[in-house]
Amino acid sequence: MSERRIRVLVAKPGLDGHDRGAKTVASVLRDHGMEVIYTGLHKTPAMIAEIALQEDVDVVGLSILSGAHMELFPRVRKELVERGMDQVLMIGGGIIPQDDMQTLESDGFAKLFGPGTNTGVIAEYIQTEVTKRWAASEAKA
């Protein structure tokens, strides 16, 4: 009898001071039945990964407005991998140019959502991806 629920860390790295978008996403994901850990502003990649580990999340969502995404995403990923959290699904949102989006998504390590994305779409994406990952890890165990 397993009662697993999707756990998501919504984090805000970098220095910009707005977290309304992040808070909105957090509550939408909650309304889709997920358990959302919200961490507040100004997190370093190491802190984000450490929280992800302590909370054993399935998803790390980064909200970035400062333009530092090309640097931050890989750094968070690296910190996660160092902690053995390579299964974590990374998603991101914010103002990210199309080219950068493609670069980040092509490595297969992040899925990005531009401003104005329907939040329900994000929730659905998470549900599908995490369910896949769970099935894969169950098969391995």
Place this chain on the structure above:
Amino acid sequence: MASSASNSLSTRLLAGERLALSRMISWAENSNSRFPEALEAIWSQVGRATRTGVTGPPGAGKSTLVNELCALIREEERTVGILAVDPSSPLSGGALLGDRIRMEDRTADAGVFIRSMASRGSHGGMARSAVDAMDVMDAFGMHDVLVETVGVGQAEYDVVAAADTVLVVLCPGAGDGVQAMKSGLLELADVIAINKCDLPGADRLTSDMTEAVHLRTAGRDLWAPPVVQCSAGKREGVDDVLAAIKTHREHLKEQLDSHRRRKRIQQVRQVVGERMEEALWEEGDLTEQVEALLRTGTTPYATASNVTQSLLQTARVNQAKGIQA
């Protein structure tokens, strides 16, 4: 196969791997079928940590206080595991877990492990997962385990009541002392912290609570919970709160084992209840029996008596057989 997975996870946990600690807490809260075996493998290491339950009305400053207590405990070179329980949304089943926002300065500290937990559906299930998570942190080697729940209901009370010491946090402005008394929080308390003493009304609340404690405990063989003032947000008086927790622990000293065993009995009782329920209603044919009885026109109470009698009868016969064999 399941067995080797739980073995390796417990081995990794006992070797001090934080990811294993985290994952085993997930097993506990997901009621993963591998958890009981994993717990078995680490059980010899459970029982060394002190356990403090922190509860109180929403917004009283519990997380802030836990964070400051944690800072003080770290100065004593002791490691700390924190479990922060927040309610799940009854509608979606999801949850926003925000306690650790108040504990952010602890994230970089390798001697601290903070885990947020949603209360999820069933009331007994939550208390069980929380106790399991405390056991896992204990086995990992955390010296002190702190668990925070919002003091709003029986399920939340059950969680903190499983700890050695219960700290109830109140603050001025969040209702008066009478409300705290009505809620039953005071009966649970081993230590009462009046937080936000920088705000008006703190002295009044403190004297109300002191009097309430006196009325309840005077002349009786009961622990009188000390009422301690603090302002966690200003890092004032937190040392007094910690001292009061230690005093209570000192007081428990001789009875700590029996105190803990009583709480374990509660845990076992609950698991037995769940197993019985499952066996009787989901795997057994009790539903059909009851339906047949109701068809004959018996009342719900008569039906229940009838069913209970026959179950007990069966149990006695089986027990007698067991003795003979």
